[in-house]
Amino acid sequence: MSVFGGDHSRFLDILQNQGFTARLEVIGTILESALHRAKYKTGCSAVSDGGDHSRFLDILQNQGFTTRLEAIGTILESALHRAKYKTGCSAVSDGGDHSRFLDILQNQGFTTRLEAIGTILESALHRAKYKTGCLAVSDGGDHSRFLDILQNQGFTTRLEAIGTILESALHRAKYKTGCSAVSDGGDHSRFLDILQNQGFTARLEAIGTILESALHRAKYKTGCSAVSDGGDHSRFLDILQNQGFTTRLEAIGTILESALHRAKYKTGCSAVSDGGDHSRFLDILQNQGFTTRLEAIGTILESALHRAKYKTGCLAVSDGGDHSRFLDILQNQGFTTRLEAIGTILESALHRAKYKTGCLAVSDGGDHSRFLDILQNQGFTAR
Structure with missing residues (x-):
């Protein structure tokens, strides 16, 4: 069946049978397409259609989605x-x-798992004038009041995927501690201190935007230029290691993409985007311990x-x-075995390619x- 006018209940049954609903974090793209394009058989038009x-x-x-809504922010x-x-x-x-908006979120049980709905929060917290008298940071x-509000709402304990909020808050606001935003030439070590003091550094998985801005724009006090400026890649990784970031690199793909592609590896391997040796690229990832997470x-x-x-002769x-x-x-x-968060690959691979199965x-x-059969056959549905 096509997702255009197909049987929505059947679609959800298939998801349930395949065991997707328990791990829906990163397949937002699929769900967004399915849930919005299909007219629900229950008589409910897609929300975007009024x-x-x-x-x-x-x-x-009813389908049990609301307990694991991390990565379907687009739908929400x-x-x-x-x-x-x-x-x-x-x-x-x-x-x-x-305040009513937040009440609605609370009543629906969304606020306990807000990791991946940063788009909602960014719109809500910045566009709305807080009833407490605090203007949006932008x-x-x-800024301190902004963080208080986040704390009061219970958001700060699960800030993994709301990088957009943090990026706006931490960069646009002049810190009351006297530290300018890093993008304005502020003190990088102070920036990290602020993050640490606020308790953010323990859960930095999904705030790659902040780290990318901080680590690349700032000249490290250790004497290492940002990688994008031709700095020492091995030193860059040392800095990450020293800061304790490398153990939780799930959501900072932006940093890694910049570091690994722009820098000429000291091992003699050009970045893949420059036609370098792909197998060598993977070796480097393996040696750094990235491939396990x-x-x-x-x-x-x-x-x-x-x-x-x-190198195996297969075109992208x-x-x-x-x-x-x-x-x-x-x-x-x-x-x-760990494809939760690489939706970009799957979306590109599964949609752009004409499957050999016809x-x-x-x-x-x-x-x-x-389409779902193909996913099943390839072994994606287990995670």
Whole structure:
């Protein structure tokens, strides 16, 4: 069946049967396409088409999605902002009541697992004028007050995936401690101290944007230029190690992508994007201990696997290469067992490639049930 007008309940049954619903963190792209394009058989139009928002949430609740909503921020952002809440609260972006918006989130049980819905929070916290009298940080508000609000709402304990908020808050605001934002030439060591004092550094998985800005724009006090400026790559990794970042690199793909591709490796291997030796690239990753925790560094993998011509003779999928061979390469490298956060790869591979089994990519109107069969056959559904 096509996702255009297909049987939504069947789609959800398939997801349930395949065991996807327990691990829905990183397949937001699939769900966003399926849930919005399909007209629900329950009589609820997709929210983006003006459908019944409360019904949309009921459907999510009934299917058991709301307990693991980390990576489907796109769905929620569309649902919560475009729909006028039946409770009488306009979407925050339309000037609605922010406290009411948060109440709605709380009532639906979303606020306990807000890792990956940064888009919602960014819109809510910045666009709304806080009832407590604190302007949004982007409007020159009181940064310490901003953090207090986050703390009071219970957000600060699970800040993994709301990097957009933190990036706006930490860079745009002039810290009350006297430290300018790093992008303005502030004191990098002080920047890290602030992060540490706020308790952010223990859970930095998903705030890659902050780290990318901090580590690349700032000239390290240790004498190491940012990698993008031709600095010493090995020194860059030492700094990361010293700061304790390398043990939790799931969501800082932006840093790694910049570091590993822009820098000429001291081992003599050019960055993959420059036509370097792909197998050597993987060796470097392995030696650094990155390959065991590749959940959130999809950017690296996407660049490496698509831009490089595999030494095995398989073109990158985006170039019309052999999809089955692409999957074999992933399998051989041991990536397929931890594919939670590399949605970019899967989205590119599964949608751009015409499957050798004769099934068009879903985005082209192909057979959705066949699409899921292919996922199953390739062993993706276990994670």
